Amino acid sequence: MDLQAARHCRAFLVIKCAINDFKSLFKIVVLKAGNKLKKYIEKRYSLIDSFFSKPKQKFVAEDYHRLRVEIKKMNAAFKLISYCAKKFNRKKYDKLYRDIFKQAGKIREMQMQESVLKKFKLYKTLKGFILEGKQLQKAESAKFFALVKYRKATKLRRNKNQITSFLKQLNKDCIEGFFIKQRKKINAVSGKKNLTPAEIHKLRKLIKDFRYMWKLFFPERSTSSRIDFLTELIGKWHDYDVVGKNLHNAIATGNMIHKEADNLREVAKKINLQANAFSKNIISACTKSNFISF
Numbered sequence: 001m002d003l004q005a006a007r008h009c010r011a012f013l014v015i016k017c018a019i020n021d022f023k024s025l026f027k028i029v030v031l032k033a034g035n036k037l038k039k040y041i042e043k044r045y046s047l048i049d050s051f052f053s054k055p056k057q058k059f060v061a062e063d064y065h066r067l068r069v070e071i072k073k074m075n076a077a078f079k080l081i082s083y084c085a086k087k088f089n090r091k092k093y094d095k096l097y098r099d100i101f102k103q104a105g106k107i108r109e110m111q112m113q114e115s116v117l118k119k120f121k122l123y124k125t126l127k128g129f130i131l132e133g134k135q136l137q138k139a140e141s142a143k144f145f146a147l148v149k150y151r152k153a154t155k156l157r158r159n160k161n162q163i164t165s166f167l168k169q170l171n172k173d174c175i176e177g178f179f180i181k182q183r184k185k186i187n188a189v190s191g192k193k194n195l196t197p198a199e200i201h202k203l204r205k206l207i208k209d210f211r212y213m214w215k216l217f218f219p220e221r222s223t224s225s226r227i228d229f230l231t232e233l234i235g236k237w238h239d240y241d242v243v244g245k246n247l248h249n250a251i252a253t254g255n256m257i258h259k260e261a262d263n264l265r266e267v268a269k270k271i272n273l274q275a276n277a278f279s280k281n282i283i284s285a286c287t288k289s290n291f292i293s294f
Helices: 003-053 061-084 090-094 098-117 121-125 127-149 153-169 172-190 197-217 225-253 258-286
Strands: none
Touching: 003 061, 003 153, 003 197, 061 090, 061 098, 061 153, 061 172, 061 197, 098 127, 098 225, 121 127, 121 258, 127 258, 172 197, 197 225, 197 258, 225 258
16 A cells, blocks of 8 residues: 555545544433433423522622523523434423523623613713612512512422433434524524524524533533633623613613713613614624534
8 A cells, every 4th residue: 555545545544433432422321311411401400490499688699690691501402412312392491490491691781781881981970770770670670580489490390300300212313303403593593694683592592501501411622712712602692682772762762860861871871882783793794604503
């Protein structure tokens, strides 16, 4: 065998080994998949339960965000289960905490709004708007705890047993198929030349779902640095985009002091410019190449 032929042979073996290694990885993962996902779901339920049981006076600002993250992680697991177990009714379990998730989201947006506004010099001139925001946040927090009060943790635990019964249907093909499908969805959206705000929001959710499950099954194989960079970039865009829209709605009501309305309009303009800049960076990053491949 000549040197060139030997090189081609080695190259072929490397590619073949890489493919076989990935297939072997899935075989190893699937043996522990049911147990891993069961522990994952149990942990999510335990943490969600702890937030529901936490006294109002001990509930801190960051807890609203942490609760929403746990619900998002649970939802990502539900998507995997529903892919592998066709009879699994994901919507049935989603609705157990959907109202609380949305209510915590309202409060989280208000917290985010104040955090973004503090970055601008005109923040100190918006005392009336800030005070009104804090009063509204207090009212929304009262609604949140009213919802939590009637959400029985025992009902969540009872449904947990029903969910884990579907884990027996997990197998190598469905787990591999799930990640391939999610990868295709992400690349289909990120591969577009011009992303709309709605598509960036969709991309954000797709990446989150993918990363939650990927980290569960392949903790030793992190996602690429480019997708990590994109995730951070989309997160920053999301904050400014949401706050910009909320400020626009607040100004449109016409219920503000004239001077504060002018100042808020100026801040909103700067926030929208920053959101647009993040949007362009996201589009630029996405058009370079697909983010997820294996």
